[in-house]
Amino acid sequence: xxxxxxxxxxxxxxxxxxxxxxxxxxxxxxxxxxxxxxxxxxxxxxxxxxxxxxxxxxxxxxxxxxxxxxxxxxxxxxxxxxxxxxxxxxxxxxxxxxxxxxxxxxxxxxxxxxxxxxxxxxxxxxxxxxxxxxxxxxxxxxxxxxxxxxxxxxxxxxxxxxxxxxxxxxxxxxxxxxxxxxxxxxxxxxxxxxxxxxx
Amino acid sequence: xxxxxxxxxxxxxxxxxxxxxxxxxxxxxxxxxxxxxxxxxxxxxxxxxxxxxxxxxxxxxxxxxxxxxxxxxxxxxxxxxxxxxxxxxxxxxxxxxxxxxxxxxxxxxxxxxxxxxxxxxxxxxxxxxxxxxxxxxxxxxxxxxxxxxxxxxxxxxxxxxxxxxxxxxxxxxxxxxxxxxxxxxxxxxxxxxxxxxxxxxxxxxxxxxxxxxxxxxxxxxxxxxxxxxxxxxxxxxxxxxxxxxxxxxxxxxxxxxxxxxxxxxxxxxxxxxxxxxxxxxxxxxxxxxxxxxxxxxxxxxxxxxxxxxxxxxxxxxxxxxxxxxxxxxxxxxxxxxxxxxxxxxxxxxxxxxxxxxxxxxxxxxxxxxxxxxxxxxxxxxxxxxxxxxxxxxxxxxxxxxxxxxxxxxxxxxxxxxxxxxxxxxxxxxxxxxxxxxxxxxxxxxxxxxxxxxxxxxxxxxxxxxxxxxxxxxxxxxxxxxxxxxxxxxxxxxxxxxxxxxxxxxxxxxxxxxxxxxxxxxxxxxxxxxxxxxxxxxxxxxxxxxxxxxxxxxxxxxxxxxxxxxxxxxxxxxxxxxxxxxxxxxxxxxxxxxxxxxxxxxxxxxxxxxxxxxxxxxxxxxxxxxxxxxxxxxxxxxxxxxxxxxxxxxxxxxxxxxxxxxxxxxxxxxxxxxxxxxxxxxxxxxxxxxxxxxxxxxxxxxxxxxxxxxxxx
Numbered sequence: 001x002x003x004x005x006x007x008x009x010x011x012x013x014x015x016x017x018x019x020x021x022x023x024x025x026x027x028x029x030x031x032x033x034x035x036x037x038x039x040x041x042x043x044x045x046x047x048x049x050x051x052x053x054x055x056x057x058x059x060x061x062x063x064x065x066x067x068x069x070x071x072x073x074x075x076x077x078x079x080x081x082x083x084x085x086x087x088x089x090x091x092x093x094x095x096x097x098x099x100x101x102x103x104x105x106x107x108x109x110x111x112x113x114x115x116x117x118x119x120x121x122x123x124x125x126x127x128x129x130x131x132x133x134x135x136x137x138x139x140x141x142x143x144x145x146x147x148x149x150x151x152x153x154x155x156x157x158x159x160x161x162x163x164x165x166x167x168x169x170x171x172x173x174x175x176x177x178x179x180x181x182x183x184x185x186x187x188x189x190x191x192x193x194x195x196x197x198x199x
Numbered sequence: 200x201x202x203x204x205x206x207x208x209x210x211x212x213x214x215x216x217x218x219x220x221x222x223x224x225x226x227x228x229x230x231x232x233x234x235x236x237x238x239x240x241x242x243x244x245x246x247x248x249x250x251x252x253x254x255x256x257x258x259x260x261x262x263x264x265x266x267x268x269x270x271x272x273x274x275x276x277x278x279x280x281x282x283x284x285x286x287x288x289x290x291x292x293x294x295x296x297x298x299x300x301x302x303x304x305x306x307x308x309x310x311x312x313x314x315x316x317x318x319x320x321x322x323x324x325x326x327x328x329x330x331x332x333x334x335x336x337x338x339x340x341x342x343x344x345x346x347x348x349x350x351x352x353x354x355x356x357x358x359x360x361x362x363x364x365x366x367x368x369x370x371x372x373x374x375x376x377x378x379x380x381x382x383x384x385x386x387x388x389x390x391x392x393x394x395x396x397x398x399x400x401x402x403x404x405x406x407x408x409x410x411x412x413x414x415x416x417x418x419x420x421x422x423x424x425x426x427x428x429x430x431x432x433x434x435x436x437x438x439x440x441x442x443x444x445x446x447x448x449x450x451x452x453x454x455x456x457x458x459x460x461x462x463x464x465x466x467x468x469x470x471x472x473x474x475x476x477x478x479x480x481x482x483x484x485x486x487x488x489x490x491x492x493x494x495x496x497x498x499x500x501x502x503x504x505x506x507x508x509x510x511x512x513x514x515x516x517x518x519x520x521x522x523x524x525x526x527x528x529x530x531x532x533x534x535x536x537x538x539x540x541x542x543x544x545x546x547x548x549x550x551x552x553x554x555x556x557x558x559x560x561x562x563x564x565x566x567x568x569x570x571x572x573x574x575x576x577x578x579x580x581x582x583x584x585x586x587x588x589x590x591x592x593x594x595x596x597x598x599x600x601x602x603x604x605x606x607x608x609x610x611x612x613x614x615x616x617x618x619x620x621x622x623x624x625x626x627x628x629x630x631x632x633x634x635x636x637x638x639x640x641x642x643x644x645x646x647x648x649x650x651x652x653x654x655x656x657x658x659x660x661x662x663x664x665x666x667x668x669x670x671x672x673x674x675x676x677x678x679x680x681x682x683x684x685x686x687x688x689x690x691x692x693x694x695x696x697x698x699x700x701x702x703x704x705x706x707x708x709x710x711x712x713x714x715x716x717x718x719x720x721x722x723x724x725x726x727x728x729x730x731x732x733x734x735x736x737x738x739x740x741x742x743x744x745x746x747x748x749x750x751x752x753x754x755x756x757x758x759x760x761x762x763x764x765x766x767x768x769x770x771x772x773x774x775x776x777x778x779x780x781x782x783x784x785x786x787x788x789x790x791x792x793x794x795x796x797x798x799x800x801x802x803x804x805x806x807x808x809x810x811x812x813x814x815x816x817x818x819x820x821x822x823x824x825x826x827x828x829x830x831x832x833x834x835x836x837x838x839x840x841x842x843x844x845x846x847x848x849x850x851x852x853x854x855x856x857x858x859x860x861x862x863x864x865x866x867x868x869x870x871x872x873x874x875x876x877x878x879x880x881x882x883x884x885x886x887x888x889x890x891x892x893x894x895x896x897x898x899x900x901x902x903x904x905x906x907x908x909x910x911x
Contacts, residue, residue, distance in 0.1 A: 030246065033247045034251055110465060187289050196903035197463070
């Protein structure tokens with residue numbers, strides 16, 4: 001009786017055993033499902049990673065250009081005719097035009113060299129209106145921009161040039177930025193503050 | 200996670216079932232544990248599916264987020280470009296308006312924004328040129344600034360590139376009103392400068408005396424791959440005056456009107472470009488160290504070119520020792536602080552510009568005025584042996600002017616006419632008349648009348664310089680008790696006053712000239728409340744007040760008197776009856792047949808000395824005064840009185856109140872006065888010493904911006 005009962009119970013338990021086999025298949029399917037999901041996720045992750053990288057590149061190039069523009073505008077304010085009548089950016093002991101001046105002062109921009117001021121003034125006015133691009137007052141400014149460090153972040157200044165080189169009264173300098181593939185990223189126009197001191 | 204939590208609940212539920220329905224035995228517990236594990240295996244697939252779904256959802260979310268981030272960075276980049284475009288356009292705005300031809304647009308005023316390219320008033324005079332030493336302003340229309348006018352149109356930043364555009368949203372002209380606590384105030388073309396009430400904001404700037412502000416707001420727009428981004432940037436520039444062709448310096452035409460008009464370090468002392476004619480010659484003051492004064496009323500002073508006169512000259516000292524002027528220049532003149540009138544919207548008053556010059560005025564045509572030197576002006580100057588030729592006479596008397604004459608021992612007489620020395624065969628006691636003195640006349644007696652000719656003591660006028668007979672020639676006080684007309688009677692070539700011959704006048708006619716020249720000598724004219732008419736139909740009339748010791752009123756009278764210059768047609772002329780008051784238009788008639796509608800019909804050849812503006816002149820040789828009431832009728836005369844005071848009372852119905860030149864020491868203008876004054880020097884300046892070209896310095900301006908707020 002007891003044995004029969006045990007047999008029945010064991011038989012009953014044995015009847016459940018096929019469910020454990022199904023569980024293995026289920027596990028396999030689950031594994032496959034998970035594998036597919038992981039594979040898909042991996043692809044997506046790669047895409048996401050690419051986007052993130054591109055965003056980073058985009059931001060990096062934008063920041064690099066912003067930094068460069070900021071530096072160019074700093075040069076635009078520092079560029080002066082105080083020592084070199086055709087324009088220069090005084091540095092070292094000459095910073096402040098040797099007179100402790102700063103670009104916040106009107107006297108900073110105009111020729112100040114005692115004794116030869118009128119000759120320098122004449123040269124300065126001549127540079128302001130020079131028909132020759134090489135002699136134009138903006139030429140030193142363009143040179144200074146080109147001497148700045150490379151922009152970096154995959155971007156370069158592809159062009160720093162007068163907007164209209166044949167028009168001496170146009171002091172706009174156009175700066176273009178492009179990526180390695182040549183696509184133009186940014187374009188700005190800038191003029192040295194010094195231009196306002198022209199005649 | 201949620202699915203797992205649900206599964207866990209199920210496990211707990213089974214555990215409860217086991218504990219309530221079955222007795223606790225070890226083998227059963229083992230079996231139960233085995234059973235309990237089975238449902239867990241059965242849920243592996245859903246868990247995997249859920250996990251996969253979660254993974255995919257997470258990836259999708261991450262992808263979306265990354266895409267959004269990427270797009271955001273792209274959009275941010277495009278917006279940076281839009282900002283770059285706006286800032287670049289502002290740079291372009293400043294560079295373009297700072298071009299020389301556009302610089303006066305920097306102070307045009309808010310109501311002129313639509314007239315940048317059409318109103319020639321906004322053309323920079325600095326772009327003019329000198330032709331034959333005469334400055335000629337360039338009035339060409341500048342169009343390069345058109346694209347920076349306030350408008351709703353998008354413009355390409357770079358030519359041919361429509362992906363980067365800008366729009367000028369606003370341009371505002373402002374200035375700093377320091378009377379209101381340095382408040383930045385918008386201004387129009389005619390807005391009065393609160394800091395310099397005699398000037399509009401614009402005129403003060405154009406005279407180098409004030410700085411204004413220009414605010415510009417520009418939108419930048421970038422279009423890329425169907426995306427559009429916009430940015431708006433505003434900058435304010437200071438618009439600083441400077442001399443034409445120079446940089447910012449210490450040279451302001453307003454002198455001390457501003458506290459410290461040093462706008463920069465350009466050391467040039469004088470502006471290299473200046474207006475050299477017109478402005479300033481009609482009104483010259485402070486000739487003996489005096490100055491202008493008057494009520495703070497509107498002054499409407501216009502020259503014959505229709506230009507508003509805002510500048511006059513004051514005497515800054517002699518250049519040589521050969522000047523009639525012998526006083527000390529006014530300090531206020533030298534400091535540039537003399538001014539007249541109160542600025543209004545369109546009539547900005549007058550400021551006086553110091554200018555050193557010599558002045559030698561004509562002497563009376565009857566001889567030198569007492570104390571006025573030894574010049575040849577006027578009547579008889581010499582008696583010579585022999586007749587000589589015209590060239591020899593000219594060589595002998597190089598300083599002679601019209602009206603001088605030289606007697607010869609041959610009985611012939613040389614008369615200096617406008618065309619040169621003319622020889623008359625005789626000078627007899629003929630009956631002079633305007634008609635008898637013609638081109639064929641050989642007797643000077645027909646062309647010259649002197650009071651009581653031939654009777655003592657007046658014959659001295661024929662043989663002695665004026666300085667030798669000051670007591671003999673009448674120097675009367677003319678007192679009029681009724682309306683009076685002073686005129687040349689053409690029938691007798693004498694000056695008459697209501698039909699009575701005036702004994703204080705000498706008349707000379709150049710046979711080839713359209714008008715005689717009448718010189719009358721007075722101490723003063725007391726006109727009471729009467730009307731005094733000066734009729735120039737047949738003569739240029741000169742009044743000489745040459746009593747240097749007299750300091751009273753030369754001309755003026757009481758409150759109701761008027762002094763009218765009249766001029767009538769010679770056809771049917773009746774002496775003393777002319778009452779046609781000369782208008783400003785008639786005042787500008789030229790003795791030049793080529794002048795067309797402005798030609799004087801009496802002139803057959805050109806002679807500038809007889810332009811209508813020259814036909815009535817008053818010379819004051821002392822420190823007396825003129826009090827002219829122009830309210831009821833126009834006062835039309837030229838006053839040359841270096842030591843005298845001239846007071847003009849304007850307003851009323853007369854238009855204008857005064858026309859002519861005022862060259863005097865003190866100038867008082869009261870009331871809302873309308874003054875019309877010639878742009879040219881008087882004709883006598885061709886052989887006398889007169890003020891040089893007025894040298895009104897020319898300014899333009901530049902919009903500038905220091906580094907900390909640089910718009911460049």
